[in-house]
Amino acid sequence: MKREGFVPWPADMARRYTEADCWRGRPLGSLMWDWADAWADRTAVVDGDHRLGYAELAASADALAERLAGQGLAGGDTVLVQLPNCWEFVVVTLACFRLGVAPVMMLPPHREYELASIGAHVDAKALIVPDDWRGYDHQDLARRVADKLPGTPLVLVVGDDVRPGNVDVRALLRPDADTAARRGRLDDAAPDATDVALFLLSGGTTGLPKVISRTHNDYEYNIRRSAAACALTAETVYLTVLPAGHNYPLASPGILGTLSVGGRVVLLPSPRPEAVFEAIERDGVTTTSAVPAVALKWTEAAATCGRDLSSLRHVHIGGSVLSPELAARIGPALGCRIQQVYGMAEGLICYTDPDAPDEVAHGTQGAPVSPYDELLVVDADGTPVRPGAIGELLTRGPYTPRGYYGVPDQNVLSFTPDGWYRTGDQVRITPQGHVVVCGRVKDLINRGGEKIAAGEIETLVQEMPQVAEVAAVPAPDPEVGERVCLFVRLHEGRTLALEDVAAALTARGLAAFKIPERLEVLPDLPHTPVGKPDKKVLRDLLVTTTVR
Ligand code: J2J
Numbered sequence: 120m121k122r123e124g125f126v127p128w129p130a131d132m133a134r135r136y137t138e139a140d141c142w143r144g145r146p147l148g149s150l151m152w153d154w155a156d157a158w159a160d161r162t163a164v165v166d167g168d169h170r171l172g173y174a175e176l177a178a179s180a181d182a183l184a185e186r187l188a189g190q191g192l193a194g195g196d197t198v199l200v201q202l203p204n205c206w207e208f209v210v211v212t213l214a215c216f217r218l219g220v221a222p223v224m225m226l227p228p229h230r231e232y233e234l235a236s237i238g239a240h241v242d243a244k245a246l247i248v249p250d251d252w253r254g255y256d257h258q259d260l261a262r263r264v265a266d267k268l269p270g271t272p273l274v275l276v277v278g279d280d281v282r283p284g285n286v287d288v289r290a291l292l293r294p295d296a297d298t299a300a301r302r303g304r305l306d307d308a309a310p311d312a313t314d315v316a317l318f319l320l321s322g323g324t325t326g327l328p329k330v331i332s333r334t335h336n337d338y339e340y341n342i343r344r345s346a347a348a349c350a351l352t353a354e355t356v357y358l359t360v361l362p363a364g365h366n367y368p369l370a371s372p373g374i375l376g377t378l379s380v381g382g383r384v385v386l387l388p389s390p391r392p393e394a395v396f397e398a399i400e401r402d403g404v405t406t407t408s409a410v411p412a413v414a415l416k417w418t419e420a421a422a423t424c425g426r427d428l429s430s431l432r433h434v435h436i437g438g439s440v441l442s443p444e445l446a447a448r449i450g451p452a453l454g455c456r457i458q459q460v461y462g463m464a465e466g467l468i469c470y471t472d473p474d475a476p477d478e479v480a481h482g483t484q485g486a487p488v489s490p491y492d493e494l495l496v497v498d499a500d501g502t503p504v505r506p507g508a509i510g511e512l513l514t515r516g517p518y519t520p521r522g523y524y525g526v527p528d529q530n531v532l533s534f535t536p537d538g539w540y541r542t543g544d545q546v547r548i549t550p551q552g553h554v555v556v557c558g559r560v561k562d563l564i565n566r567g568g569e570k571i572a573a574g575e576i577e578t579l580v581q582e583m584p585q586v587a588e589v590a591a592v593p594a595p596d597p598e599v600g601e602r603v604c605l606f607v608r609l610h611e612g613r614t615l616a617l618e619d620v621a622a623a624l625t626a627r628g629l630a631a632f633k634i635p636e637r638l639e640v641l642p643d644l645p646h647t648p649v650g651k652p653d654k655k656v657l658r659d660l661l662v663t664t665t666v667r
Contacts, residue, residue: 122195122221122315125332126522126530129538133313141491141517142336144312148184148217150339150379151177152302158353158381165385165402166206173381178294180213181301186291187218190273191244194219194310197318198245198272199238201225201261203252204363204386207277209374210292211247215317216335219310220244223318223330224364227252231628232579233328234264240328240525241318243272247288250278258282312336318524319366319464322563322570329523331464337518338370341468344488344518345372346380348470349433349458351406355382356430358398358407360390361568366464367438368408377406392420400426408435408460410568412599415445418452431455433473437462437484438568439600440556446481459484461554465540466519467492469554483553492516494554495539496546509557512546513539562654564591567599571633573654576603576624580635583623585613588644590652594637594661604637606657608644615640 127133136142154163155177164171171179192198198215200222202208215222223241225234227249234246246265248257261274262285274285281287310316312335321329333341349372351357357377361368363386369375377384385402387394390413398404409417414436421428431453436446437460449457458475461484462468471485479485487494496510497503504510513535515521521538522530534540543561546554564571573591580589588608593601609615617638624634645656 122332122524124525125315126520126524127313128521136336136340136491136517139491139517141340141489142312143339144336145339146216146219146310146312146314146335147316147339147375148180148213148219149306149309151180151213151217154378154381161353161381162383163378164206164209165383166204169206171206171209173378175294176210176213178298179210179292180217181298181305182294183210183214183288183292184217184305185301187214187220187245190275190286190291192218192220192273194308195314196220196244197223197241198247198275199223199225199234199241199243200247200364201227201229201234201257202247202249202277202363203227204359204388205249205277206386207288207292208363208386209378209384211277211288212317214292217305217309219308219314221315221317221332222247224320224366224369226320226362226364226630228630228632230260230630231264233628233630234260235267235628236328237320237330238264238268238272241330242270243268244270245273245275247275247277250276250280258285261285310335312339315524321464321523322561322565322572329526329529332520332524333518337466337520338375340489341466341518342370342372342375342379345370345468345470346376348372348468348472348488349376349406349435350473351376351380351382353381354405355380356385356403356405357382358385358387358395358402358404360387360395360413361408361410361438367460367462367568371408371435371437371460371462371468373408390416392417392424396421396424396426396428399428399431403430405430405432406435407431408437410438411436411441411445412439412567414441414449414457415598418445418449421452428454433458435460435470439565443481447477456480461485461556463542465542466516467494467514467540467542468518471553479551479553483549483555485554486552487516487554489516489518492519493539494548496548501535507547507550509545509547511560512542512544512554514542515539564593564601564603566601566603566632569632571603576605576633576635579624579627579629580605580607580620583615583620585609585615585619588652590644590654590657591635592654592657592661602637603633603635604639604661605635606639606641606644606652608641
């Protein structure tokens with residue numbers, strides 16, 4: 120089932136990756152049964168008091184897959200999945216893989232703006248949401264969005280309080296005596312491994328929705344290499360605290376990497392230190408992953424937590440820049456080693472080795488997971504820099520797609536004609552082959568690992584009647600790394616407060632984590648020679664002064 124809008128790898132590269140055993144031609148749903156056959160009675164997933172064994176997980180996913188088909192979903196369809204970290208997330212994801220329905224991994228804080236624009240872009244046939252999450256009514260949100268989208272997608276709900284007209288996911292996923300026959304039926308209808316398995320969201324740099332299609336072949340390879348790079352085994356107990364729909368906790372090596380080796384996945388709804396330390400002690404967690412802002416909180420809270428953290432072996436740290444100073448404090452505070460991860464939903468993943476010396480583990484972001492990953496560091500003209508010099512990283516490889524889904528105009532900007540993905544990250548590569556992230560040329564704000572496209576915010580703020588011109592830039596922050604700061608020039612005689620901006624963007628249905636946290640009104644914005652706001656000057660203003 121080939122999807123229009125999917126950009127395939129060139130045929131010669133596809134052949135090469137297959138011959139090199141990167142791509143094995145197995146859909147992720149059938150691999151789930153390999154895992155279940157190998158580790159049937161072992162615990163796969165722990166969510167509070169709820170535990171699922173491997174066989175039960177596979178049987179539940181199959182039951183859900185077939186019943187979703189009964190609801191009208193079919194291979195080649197796309198659904199939006201907006202679930203918190205819960206055991207049903209894992210069942211839903213595997214059921215989608217099994218059926219060849221691609222989930223788009225939305226995040227719980229997303230609201231109308233994100234769900235409606237992405238839903239329209241991918242032609243979503245269903246929205247899968249919790250009934251209520253952190254006091255917000257997601258059923259109502261999904262219903263409002265579904266009613267606006269073409270074809271009025273189904274609303275499927277995980278929770279106790281499923282309203283009439285919506286579909287109860289928990290009722291659909293209950294396994295029954297038909298498991299073996301159902302397995303055969305789903306095997307016969309399995310998707311092709313070259314098909315899209317799932318869509319991930321890109322941090323992006325423009326106002327356009329950018330979704331990343333990942334095939335069964337490439338994602339399986341990503342998972343396999345990541346699990347190997349982190350030395351995961353059947354004894355691994357992996358704690359998921361970052362939002363499970365992110366590529367990082369999902370597959371670097373995360374939930375799927377752990378399941379692929381027979382380990383145990385523990386799910387927590389938030390990275391709050393007390394809850395995390397309690398889970399480490401209770402479940403014997405060996406491995407977890409965090410962004411630097413979360414690792415900082417854990418490091419500060421560990422000494423007084425009163426919990427036994429001795430099971431913990433490794434914490435993966437990635438998503439935004441980790442200072443060598445914090446890197447050196449995390450291991451001693453938590454009694455474990457750190458592995459840095461430099462990855463992206465667009466593909467490429469680098470890790471430091473689990474037992475790397477401190478200078479590598481603290482001072483670099485590691486090496487790519489595949490010998491077939493290609494890395495090129497170029498200057499502003501696109502010319503390769505001399506070895507070891509700083510430049511923008513371009514990359515290609517067996518799990519780095521050749522284009523975003525359905526945006527050809529954007530793809531000519533984000534990819535070179537030879538298919539290199541422009542990461543927008545400035546890096547240097549050490550003589551040992553480790554990547555060091557030195558900065559960024561892309562126009563986004565990295566708020567504690569959540570990427571916020573400056574263009575998306577600017578487009579919405581520009582619609583406000585008070586605003587003549589706007590630029591969104593990162594304001595350095597000791598806690599989350601960066602926060603969104605807006606610089607605006609107002610129309611004559613108008614005033615604007617930060618609360619007005621927050622109210623307007625919230626009314627547009629924008630996720631709360633993207634709402635600007637600082638506003639600077641200037642009589643005029645500095646401009647580049649081509650007339651765009653000069654963000655370098657604006658960023659420097661934030662670093663060097665309090666603006667006025
Ligand atoms: C500095 N910047 C980093 C790091 C990512 C594993 C880990 C992270 C992500 C992720 C991921 C960084 N130091 N260690 O998908 O599988 C910034 C870069 C990069 C962008 C990608 C994974 N690790 N970054 O963060 O798609 O700017 O993926 O290009 O959300 O995060 O963001 P995202």
